[in-house]
Amino acid sequence: MRATALRFDQVRASVSRLRQAFDARERRERLLLIGAAVAVVWMLTYSLWLRPAFEGWTAARARQSAAAATLQRLDDEVARRSIETRNAEQQLRIEVAQWRERVDRSNAALHAFGATLVSAHQMVPMLDRLLGQTGGLRLRSMQSLGRTEVGAAAAPNAAGALYRHGVEVAVEGGYADVLAYVRAIETMPQHVLWGGMQLKVEEHPKVVVTLRLYTLSPDRNWLEI
Numbered sequence: 001m002r003a004t005a006l007r008f009d010q011v012r013a014s015v016s017r018l019r020q021a022f023d024a025r026e027r028r029e030r031l032l033l034i035g036a037a038v039a040v041v042w043m044l045t046y047s048l049w050l051r052p053a054f055e056g057w058t059a060a061r062a063r064q065s066a067a068a069a070t071l072q073r074l075d076d077e078v079a080r081r082s083i084e085t086r087n088a089e090q091q092l093r094i095e096v097a098q099w100r101e102r103v104d105r106s107n108a109a110l111h112a113f114g115a116t117l118v119s120a121h122q123m124v125p126m127l128d129r130l131l132g133q134t135g136g137l138r139l140r141s142m143q144s145l146g147r148t149e150v151g152a153a154a155a156p157n158a159a160g161a162l163y164r165h166g167v168e169v170a171v172e173g174g175y176a177d178v179l180a181y182v183r184a185i186e187t188m189p190q191h192v193l194w195g196g197m198q199l200k201v202e203e204h205p206k207v208v209v210t211l212r213l214y215t216l217s218p219d220r221n222w223l224e225i
Contacts, residue, residue, distance in 0.1 A: 107162070118190040120147075120165040120217035126188070127169055127213075134181045137173035140208065145195075150216065162216055166195060170210040172202075178209045185213070 118126055124142070131137055145166030171181060178199075185192060195212035202208055 116191055117215045117217070118188065118192055120163070120215055120219045120221075122190075123165065123167055123192070123213070123215055126190075127167070127185075130181060130184045130188075131171065134173075134177055134184060136177040137171045137181055140170040140172050142167065142169045145212065145214075147220070161220070162218055163220060164193075164214055164216055165219075166212060166214040168210065168212050170208060172206055172208045174205055175207050178207055182209065182211070185211070 127142070128139075131139055145168055147163045147165050150162055150164050171178065173181075182197070193214040193216070195214050197212070198210040200208045200210075
């Protein structure tokens with residue numbers, strides 16, 4: 001305790017001497033000393049508190065500016081991609097609509113062409129009738145070639161589907177009778193589609209002609225032969 005009291009008295013004595021020395025100086029000198037003390041306090045305050053705080057604030061502002069710039073770039077990228085997506089979707093809708101329009105036109109043209117052909121259920125009776133009208137011919141064979149779907153509206157087997165039906169017929173007779181039979185098929189009001197013709201002479205003067213004939217029809221079922 002005594003040592004502590006002694007140090008306190010020494011400090012108080014030092015302060016008292018400094019105060020006396022300060023009071024003994026001229027007013028101008030005292031102002032200069034006060035200014036110097038204020039400057040020292042300011043420098044210490046700036047170095048110890050203001051400068052770190054300012055530097056921290058500056059760094060925070062820089063990070064905020066960088067984050068804002070990054071966010072703006074992201075917003076711009078999102079907006080650009082959104083526009084590209086909308087444009088792509090619009091172009092896709094246009095292409096799909098054009099594709100559907102082309103399909104509809106093709107189906108309509110196919111159905112219109114099919115209306116000029118003999119119907120599936122009339123194919124066999126028609127061939128028999130023409131064979132009976134052409135004397136000197138004999139039917140050797142007739143068989144179905146099945147059906148193939150060649151046109152549809154929206155889905156397989158839906159209303160508006162169109163099928164290709166085929167039949168192979170072989171007849172024999174004189175060349176003139178065979179030629180008349182072929183011409184009769186060609187000149188019918190309702191036409192058939194030709195898939196092929198084979199002519200063979202087995203025993204002169206008789207020849208055998210094999211015809212592959214097709215028609216387009218909305219009828220799914222083909223008559224059994």
